[in-house]
Structures are given as C-alpha cells and as structure tokens.
Amino acid sequence: VIALDDVVAAQERLRGVANRTPVLRSRTLDERCSAEVFVKSESFQRSGSFKFRGAYNRISSLSADERERGVVTFSSGNHAQAVALAASLVGTKAVVVMPKDAPKAKAAATKGYGAEVVQYDRYREDREALGRALADERGLTLVPPFDDPMVMAGQGTAALELIQEVENLDVLLVPVGGGGLIAGSATAAKALLPDCRVIGVEPEAGDDTRRSLRAGRRVRLPEVPRTIADGLQLQSPGELPFEVNRRLVDDVVVVSDQEIVRAMGFLFERMKVVAEPSGAVGVAALLSSKVDARNLRVGVILSGGNVAADRFAHLISGGNTSLTM
Amino acid sequence: VIALDDVVAAQERLRGVANRTPVLRSRTLDERCSAEVFVKSESFQRSGSFKFRGAYNRISSLSADERERGVVTFSSGNHAQAVALAASLVGTKAVVVMPKDAPKAKAAATKGYGAEVVQYDRYREDREALGRALADERGLTLVPPFDDPMVMAGQGTAALELIQEVENLDVLLVPVGGGGLIAGSATAAKALLPDCRVIGVEPEAGDDTRRSLRAGRRVRLPEVPRTIADGLQLQSPGELPFEVNRRLVDDVVVVSDQEIVRAMGFLFERMKVVAEPSGAVGVAALLSSKVDARNLRVGVILSGGNVAADRFAHLISGGNTSLTM
Numbered sequence: 001v002i003a004l005d006d007v008v009a010a011q012e013r014l015r016g017v018a019n020r021t022p023v024l025r026s027r028t029l030d031e032r033c034s035a036e037v038f039v040k041s042e043s044f045q046r047s048g049s050f051k052f053r054g055a056y057n058r059i060s061s062l063s064a065d066e067r068e069r070g071v072v073t074f075s076s077g078n079h080a081q082a083v084a085l086a087a088s089l090v091g092t093k094a095v096v097v098m099p100k101d102a103p104k105a106k107a108a109a110t111k112g113y114g115a116e117v118v119q120y121d122r123y124r125e126d127r128e129a130l131g132r133a134l135a136d137e138r139g140l141t142l143v144p145p146f147d148d149p150m151v152m153a154g155q156g157t158a159a160l161e162l163i164q165e166v167e168n169l170d171v172l173l174v175p176v177g178g179g180g181l182i183a184g185s186a187t188a189a190k191a192l193l194p195d196c197r198v199i200g201v202e203p204e205a206g207d208d209t210r211r212s213l214r215a216g217r218r219v220r221l222p223e224v225p226r227t228i229a230d231g232l233q234l235q236s237p238g239e240l241p242f243e244v245n246r247r248l249v250d251d252v253v254v255v256s257d258q259e260i261v262r263a264m265g266f267l268f269e270r271m272k273v274v275a276e277p278s279g280a281v282g283v284a285a286l287l288s289s290k291v292d293a294r295n296l297r298v299g300v301i302l303s304g305g306n307v308a309a310d311r312f313a314h315l316i317s318g319g320n321t322s323l324t325m
Numbered sequence: 326v327i328a329l330d331d332v333v334a335a336q337e338r339l340r341g342v343a344n345r346t347p348v349l350r351s352r353t354l355d356e357r358c359s360a361e362v363f364v365k366s367e368s369f370q371r372s373g374s375f376k377f378r379g380a381y382n383r384i385s386s387l388s389a390d391e392r393e394r395g396v397v398t399f400s401s402g403n404h405a406q407a408v409a410l411a412a413s414l415v416g417t418k419a420v421v422v423m424p425k426d427a428p429k430a431k432a433a434a435t436k437g438y439g440a441e442v443v444q445y446d447r448y449r450e451d452r453e454a455l456g457r458a459l460a461d462e463r464g465l466t467l468v469p470p471f472d473d474p475m476v477m478a479g480q481g482t483a484a485l486e487l488i489q490e491v492e493n494l495d496v497l498l499v500p501v502g503g504g505g506l507i508a509g510s511a512t513a514a515k516a517l518l519p520d521c522r523v524i525g526v527e528p529e530a531g532d533d534t535r536r537s538l539r540a541g542r543r544v545r546l547p548e549v550p551r552t553i554a555d556g557l558q559l560q561s562p563g564e565l566p567f568e569v570n571r572r573l574v575d576d577v578v579v580v581s582d583q584e585i586v587r588a589m590g591f592l593f594e595r596m597k598v599v600a601e602p603s604g605a606v607g608v609a610a611l612l613s614s615k616v617d618a619r620n621l622r623v624g625v626i627l628s629g630g631n632v633a634a635d636r637f638a639h640l641i642s643g644g645n646t647s648l649t650m
Binding site: 022024043044048269272274308309310312313316 | 597630632639
C-alpha cells in the first residue's frame with residue numbers, strides 16, 4: 001500500500017511547513033520503566049496533533065484543477081482542523097461536515113482556519129454519505145482521515161523524524177484509531193529498523209484493531225466504544241491501514257480510561273506537556289506495565305494535545321463518565 | 326553587582342548540564358497582541374523551573390573544601406528542588422530547611438533528589454535564622470534563592486539563551502519575586518540589546534518591587550501577599566537584585582490572579598505547555614494588555630511549570646480562594 005519512499009517523499013513536502021516536534025525525555029519515566037523512553041510530542045504540531053502531517057501531504061499534492069475546486073472531509077476532531085489548516089496554507093477551500101451538536105469550540109477552531117462547516121444531524125443523517133454527496137455535487141476532493149495512502153504516508157513522518165533523531169529503538173508505541181498513524185509509522189520503522197517491535201495501543205473499550213489482527217480480518221465492534229479517548233473511538237480498522245498493519249504491527253495492547261487519565265497527569269506534572277486522552281495512551285501503556293520495556297530503548301508517539309483545560313480539570317478530578325464523547 | 330561576563334561564564338558552567346529550553350511560538354498569541362511573541366519555556370528546565378540555572382552556577386563553583394561540607398538553603402519551592410538536584414550532580418550534600426506543613430509532594434521531590442530535609446515550625450521558628458545556624462554549625466555554604474551574584478548570573482542565562490536564539494527583541498517580560506531572575510536577565514539584555522525594554526511582572530497583591538522602584542528604595546509590604554503565584558509571594562525585593570533592577574528595569578506591571586489563571590489556560594490549550602501561576606505572569610500581562618506590544622518583538626520568560634495537576638484543575642474550575650498559599 002505504501003513504502004518507506006512514500007514517507008520520505010511526504011517528509012520533503014512537509015519540510016518548512018510542519019513543525020519538527022520535540023522528543024521529550026523524563027528521568028522519572030525512564031526509572032519507572034527501567035528503560036530509555038523518547039516521547040515524540042505531536043502536541044506541538046501545527047493544529048495540535050499529528051493529523052496535520054497527513055492532511056498537508058494529501059492536500060499539497062492536489063492537481064491545479066483539484067486545488068481550484070477544493071476539498072471536503074467529515075470529522076469533528078483533529079482531522080477536521082488539520083484539513084482546514086492545510087487547505088488554507090495550500091490556498092484551496094475546505095468543507096468540513098460536522099455534527100450539529102459538536103462542541104462549539106471545535107466548529108469555531110475549524111472556521112478559524114477558514115473552512116466552511118456543513119452541519120448535519122447525527123441521529124438522522126449519514127456523514128459519510130453527506131460528504132460524498134458534497135464531493136460529487138461540488139467536485140471536491142475527499143480527504144479521508146486514514147483510508148488514503150497519502151494520508152498514511154504523511155502520518156508516518158512522525159516516526160521517521162523520531163528515528164532520524166534518536167536512531168536505534170527496540171520498541172515503538174503508537175496510538176491506534178483508524179490505523180493511519182501506526183500504518184505510516186510501522187512502514188518507516190520496519191524499513192529502517194527491522195528489529196524494532198511496533199506495538200499499537202488502543203483503549204480497552206475500543207480494541208477493534210487488536211481483535212481484527214487476532215481474527216486475521218477486519219472485525220466490527222457492535223457499538224461506538226465508550227472511552228475518553230475520543231480520537232480512538234472507531235468501531236473497525238480502516239481498510240488500507242489494516243492491510244499494512246496486519247503485516248507490520250507486532251502487537252496491540254490496551255489501556256483503561258483510568259490509566260489514560262493517570263498518564264495525562266504524569267505528562268502534565270513530570271514532563272510539562274499537554275496530552276489529550278488519545279495522545280496519552282502510549283505513556284499509559286508504559287506506566288501501567290502493559291509493555292515490558294526493561295532495558296530497552298522505547299519510542300512513544302504522543303499523538304496530540306487538543307483537550308480543553310476544563311475537560312482536563314474534570315478528568316483529573318475523577319469525573320469522566322459524563323465526558324465519554 | 327554583576328555584568329554580562331558573569332552571565333556568559335554561567336552559561337559555560339551550565340553547558341551540557343542545564344537544558345537549552347525551547348522558545349515556543351503561538352499564532353493566536355501573536356494575533357491577540359499584534360506582536361511577535363517568543364516564549365522561553367523554563368517549564369522544560371531540569372527540576373521544572375529556571376531556578377536550576379542559578380543553583381547550579383553557584384554550587385558548581387564551590388571550592389573543593391566547601392564541596393566536601395555541603396550546602397544549605399531555606400525554601401519550600403522551586404529553589405529547594407533546584408539546589409537539591411544541583412548538589413547531587415556536583416556530588417555534594419544539600420540540606421533544605423522546609424516548614425513542617427509544606428506539601429508532602431514538595432518534601433518528597435526534594436528528598437528524591439537526595440537532599441536532607443530539616444523541618445521547622447513556621448509559626449514559631451525563623452527559617453532564615455535556622456538556615457544560618459545550620460550553616461555555622463555544620464560548615465555548610467548557604468545558597469540563597471536570589472540574594473547572591475552567582476545565583477543572579479545563573480538565572481540570567483535564560484534571557485541570554487533567548488536573545489542568542491531570536492536576536493532582536495524590543496521588549497522582555499520577566500516575572501519578579503525576589504528579583505534574581507530579572508536582575509540576571511536585564512544584565513544580559515541591556516548589554517546585548519541596549520534598546521530592549523525590560524519589564525517586570527508582579528502579582529497585583531505582591532507589587533513590592535514596583536513600589537520599591539517608584540520609591541527609589543526597598544519597600545516592605547505589611548504582610549505576605551495573598552496570590553496564587555506562590556513563587557512571587559515576597560514582601561520586599563532582594564537587596565542585591567534591587568541594586569541591579571533599580572538601574573536596568575524600565576517598568577513593572579501587575580496582573581490579577583484571575584488574569585494569571587486565564588494565561589495558564591491559554592498556555593495549556595493553545596501552546597500545550599504547563600505553566601505554574603508564577604510562570605504564567607508574563608503571558609498574563611500580554612493577554613490582559615498590561616503591556617502595549619503592538620508591532621513589537623516580545624520575549625517572555627515562562628519561569629516554571631511546577632504545579633500539581635489537581636491544583637491546576639482546581640484553579641481552572643474557578644476555585645482559587647482556598648489555594649492562595
């Protein structure tokens with residue numbers, strides 16, 4: 001589906017546009033895991049998450065004609081903001097299909113990047129169908145959140161940068177939602193460091209990729225998983241990412257919401273960095289010993305930091321049930 | 326008291342030991358102030374604040390004989406942790422005089438760096454006298470939090486690094502407690518950029534340096550200021566820092582606790598960095614228009630990020646009255 005060359009080409013397109021995000025260390029984290037841990041912090045990426053990498057890689061590769069017409073995506077999360085920002089930088093128009101009841105801050109952030117927001121009723125309308133209808137009607141190019149080789153290759157630049165900076169890694173931990181980030185990351189990691197184990201991390205309630213890898217085919221969870229990790233609330237793996245991940249991902253481990261909140265608190269207090277719930281799952285897996293890292297060099301992709309301060313406050317104070325969306 | 330050479334010499338001593346902390350940017354912050362703002366983020370400094378710079382500069386300069394005997398300081402805050410860490414790196418012993426009722430986490434962190442904690446009763450004993458008695462009794466070298474040329478020169482390396490990285494600055498905003506950080510910073514800034522205005526920021530309730538500069542002599546506030554900015558709760562400026570600051574500091578502005586909390590939230594949500602209340606005052610001054618930054622290049626020292634996640638949660642949720650200590 002994709003190869004190292006695609007990730008390297010994406011890195012070229014992103015040069016001078018995406019941030020080269022810092023790799024953070026913590027003596028305390030190293031001691032707790034008896035390991036050397038390198039945290040690639042995509043919280044500091046433009047738009048606040050790794051999603052900018054894939055979106056910009058795709059949108060900057062549009063033909064002149066496609067660029068003239070614009071792009072469309074359906075998402076209420078980080079991908080929407082990333083597409084909106086990438087489109088504005090490339091000088092094309094973005095349409096984002098978003099539920100009517102999405103948090104006002106998310107719609108505002110997306111509009112702030114210059115995108116048009118089209119609202120839909122999440123109980124009565126199918127966002128994907130609506131997105132495709134808009135694409136057909138207006139001649140827009142669909143930029144999917146993960147099921148696209150250019151998007152996957154772009155996401156892989158996070159791992160590529162990490163490996164370029166720290167060189168050897170024995171293990172790489174990557175959050176798994178639709179699977180685009182880990183597919184791109186595993187493509188880069190396995191090509192450059194064949195002995196590096198690539199381990200996905202999912203929320204306990206949303207372990208669709210773990211189940212799918214075990215089954216050898218894409219499994220669909222019966223309902224939208226209830227977890228605070230809103231970026232990872234997928235019912236089934238993306239088709240193209242799964243083709244990559246079934247071959248390259250060594251294992252998937254799961255973490256509970258409580259373990260995620262603890263990791264967010266650790267990252268806040270010890271490493272002074274903001275992680276959204278989905279972004280903290282790698283560190284959560286380490287702190288809760290879901291991965292045996294002893295005496296190893298461990299890379300962790302902290303995928304993003306888009307969490308409102310009051311939501312963080314609520315989670316840290318122990319109130320998480322009302323915020324599973 | 327100190328000159329640029331002292332700050333440059335401190336930078337040499339700190340090379341490879343202190344972190345070269347990142348300078349963070351935010352498009353939103355730039356837009357809000359119509360300025361270019363460069364935030365030097367000492368949250369990522371070792372021990373979580375700029376205090377490591379001064380402590381290490383002082384302690385690494387001990388004679389062999391002094392090093393043999395050890396150091397002592399009185400502080401329950403960032404300076405204590407910085408002294409403990411610097412002493413352990415230099416291979417000397419640190420004694421920290423701390424109130425019995427200091428937060429357990431602070432005592433634990435200080436002990437975690439290998440220091441001996443000596444407790445005292447804050448209602449019945451004088452910590453400074455106790456510290457001096459210990460110094461005499463055991464032959465320890467006192468490492469004061471700000472009233473020391475080596476400490477002041479070390480703190481100035483934060484501004485020196487910032488200026489080396491971003492070159493021209495029209496304004497530099499620096500938090501003011503005892504005045505050591507701004508004294509060192511102003512020494513570096515005025516020597517390298519004579520036209521750069523150096524502006525201190527104090528909490529409204531603790532404006533001892535502003536009053537002192539206006540009076541032309543050190544003024545003492547009648548009581549310990551009530552503010553969430555626990556690192557800036559001084560009743561009067563330090564003697565040596567004031568000698569520097571009366572000549573080099575152009576102005577001091579003040580911010581309210583509410584403005585500080587808003588800045589902490591902004592830094593969290595937009596810049597993904599943890600700032601303790603004292604650390605956020607510079608950004609608070611910008612966001613609340615206490616400084617006219619229009620069309621200027623503005624440096625801000627974000628002095629530290631040592632705030633517990635649950636305290637942050639409490640502050641963001643609007644509960645600050647019970648946490649003024």
